[in-house]
Amino acid sequence: MKITFYGAAGEVGRSCIMVESNDTRILLDAGIKLGEHTEYPLLPDSELATIDGIVISHAHLDHSGYLPHIYTAGYKGYTYTIKPTFELTNVLISDYVRISNPENIKREGILKMTKMHKLVEYHEEFRIKNLSIKLVPAGHILGSAMIEVNDGKHRLLYTGDVNFRTTRLLDPAYTEHLRADTLITESTYAGESDVFEGEKKTADMMVASINDTIKQGGKAIIPAFAVGRAQETLLLLDDYMRSGILQKVPIYMDGMIGKAMRIHRHNVIYCRDELQKRILLNDDDPFKSKNFNNVTTRQQRSRIMEGKESSIIVTTSGMITGGPIMKYLERCGNVPQNKLIIVGYQARGTIGRRLLEGAKEIFIDGKKVNISMTVERYHLSAHADKRQLMSFMSRIQGLKNVFLVHGEPGKQKEFQESLKDKYNVVIPQLAGDYTVN
Ligand SMILES: [Zn+2]
Ligand SMILES: [Zn+2]
Structure with a gap:
C-alpha cells in the first residue's frame, strides 16, 4: 500500500491523502488551507484522471474545499460521504466560492461535484474498484467519519478529525473492534501541554466570563466554525440560559450558522440519542430555541453593532479569516467592555491566532483596526487531546505504523517521542510518499 500526503503534512489544513493498492487509487479528503492566502494540496491536476x-x-x-477545483479540472469519478457531510459540504463550499470567488473554480465544476456523489452509511462496507472501504463515526462534527481502507492484505485507518x-x-x-496495521491520525492537540480540563468546568468559566461582560454593558463575540463549533456553542449557551445561570440577553447567530443549524435539525438522526429524544418526545427543540436570533440583513447587523444593549454574537469565520466576524471586529473591537471569546482551533497565520497571542492591532482589508476588547480562550475544541489519542491507539488491534498529520511540527515531534517505543511513527513530508508492508 502506497500513501502520498499532498497536504496536512506538518500543518493544519489542506488534508489530502492518496492511497494506492491493488491497481486502485483513492483520495482520502480533498481540503484547502485558509489563511491570508488560500493554499491548495500539492496534487497535480494531471493525476486526477487516474x-x-x-x-x-x-x-x-x-477536508472538502478542494472538491470544486478537482471537478473543475476534469475529475470524472465519484465522491463518497455520509449524508450530512454532503449537505454541509455544499453549504460551506458555496459560501466559500461566493466570498472568495476563486479563479480555479468554475460553475460547471460545482454542478458536477454535486451530481457525482454517492452517499454511504456508517459501518456499511463498500468498494471502490479493488479496495474495500468503511466509514465509522468520528465524533467531530455532524456526519464526520473515520475511514477504513482494506486491500485484502493491509488495513489502514484514517481518523480525519x-x-x-x-x-x-x-x-x-x-x-x-478496530483493526488496522496502519493509522493516519490527526494530531491537532497532540502536544505535551495539550491535556484539557473537563468540558463542564470550561463551560462554567466561559459562562461566568460572559456574565461579567454583560454586567459591564459589553458584547461577547464568539467566532466559530459555521459547522460544529457554532452549534455546540449555541446549544451550550441555550442550556445555561434556560437554567438561569447565563443572564438573559439576545444571542445572535450570523453567517452560515443558521443554514447549518437547519441541516443539523434535518439530520438529527445522526446526532446522539438524548438529543433526538429531547426533540421527538418533549417537543423541546434546542435548534429552534427562542433565545436565538438569526441575523439575515446588513441593517440588522449594523443595529446590533451600534446598539447599546449587551448581547452574545456567535459568528463566522471560526479563525477570523473572513466573513461577518470582520465587521464585528471593525466596529466593536476597540470597545474595552466587549469581549472576544475563542472556542476553536486557530491556525498559524490567521488573525484569530494573532489575537490569541496578544496582538493589539490587526489589518482588515488593509485598514488598521485597534483591538482593546479582552480576548479570552476557552477550550471547547472538537479534537482529541494527546492522552485520548494514545488510549485510542492502544485499542486498535495489530497497529504497527502511525502517520501523524493535521498538526503543528513541534507538537508532532513531542507526540512521536511518546509513541516511538510502541509503533513505527512517521511525520510525513509534504508531497512525500511512503510504502507500508
Ligand atoms: Zn481539520
Ligand atoms: Zn474538522
Missing part, C-alpha cells in the same frame, strides 16, 4: 474515487471524512473546508468525548450534539468516535 483517481478511482474520493472519500471525504467531514464537511470542514480543510476525531473527538472521543460526548458533546451536546454527538456521541464520541466509534472505537469498538
Whole structure:
C-alpha cells in the first residue's frame, strides 16, 4: 500500500491523502488551507484522471474545499460521504466560492461535484474498484467519519478529525473492534501541554466570563466554525440560559450558522440519542430555541453593532479569516467592555491566532483596526487531546505504523517521542510518499 500526503503534512489544513493498492487509487479528503492566502494540496491536476474515487471524512473546508477545483479540472469519478457531510459540504463550499470567488473554480465544476456523489452509511462496507472501504463515526462534527481502507492484505485507518468525548450534539468516535496495521491520525492537540480540563468546568468559566461582560454593558463575540463549533456553542449557551445561570440577553447567530443549524435539525438522526429524544418526545427543540436570533440583513447587523444593549454574537469565520466576524471586529473591537471569546482551533497565520497571542492591532482589508476588547480562550475544541489519542491507539488491534498529520511540527515531534517505543511513527513530508508492508 502506497500513501502520498499532498497536504496536512506538518500543518493544519489542506488534508489530502492518496492511497494506492491493488491497481486502485483513492483520495482520502480533498481540503484547502485558509489563511491570508488560500493554499491548495500539492496534487497535480494531471493525476486526477487516474483517481478511482474520493472519500471525504467531514464537511470542514480543510477536508472538502478542494472538491470544486478537482471537478473543475476534469475529475470524472465519484465522491463518497455520509449524508450530512454532503449537505454541509455544499453549504460551506458555496459560501466559500461566493466570498472568495476563486479563479480555479468554475460553475460547471460545482454542478458536477454535486451530481457525482454517492452517499454511504456508517459501518456499511463498500468498494471502490479493488479496495474495500468503511466509514465509522468520528465524533467531530455532524456526519464526520473515520475511514477504513482494506486491500485484502493491509488495513489502514484514517481518523480525519476525531473527538472521543460526548458533546451536546454527538456521541464520541466509534472505537469498538478496530483493526488496522496502519493509522493516519490527526494530531491537532497532540502536544505535551495539550491535556484539557473537563468540558463542564470550561463551560462554567466561559459562562461566568460572559456574565461579567454583560454586567459591564459589553458584547461577547464568539467566532466559530459555521459547522460544529457554532452549534455546540449555541446549544451550550441555550442550556445555561434556560437554567438561569447565563443572564438573559439576545444571542445572535450570523453567517452560515443558521443554514447549518437547519441541516443539523434535518439530520438529527445522526446526532446522539438524548438529543433526538429531547426533540421527538418533549417537543423541546434546542435548534429552534427562542433565545436565538438569526441575523439575515446588513441593517440588522449594523443595529446590533451600534446598539447599546449587551448581547452574545456567535459568528463566522471560526479563525477570523473572513466573513461577518470582520465587521464585528471593525466596529466593536476597540470597545474595552466587549469581549472576544475563542472556542476553536486557530491556525498559524490567521488573525484569530494573532489575537490569541496578544496582538493589539490587526489589518482588515488593509485598514488598521485597534483591538482593546479582552480576548479570552476557552477550550471547547472538537479534537482529541494527546492522552485520548494514545488510549485510542492502544485499542486498535495489530497497529504497527502511525502517520501523524493535521498538526503543528513541534507538537508532532513531542507526540512521536511518546509513541516511538510502541509503533513505527512517521511525520510525513509534504508531497512525500511512503510504502507500508
Ligand atoms: Zn474538522
Ligand atoms: Zn481539520
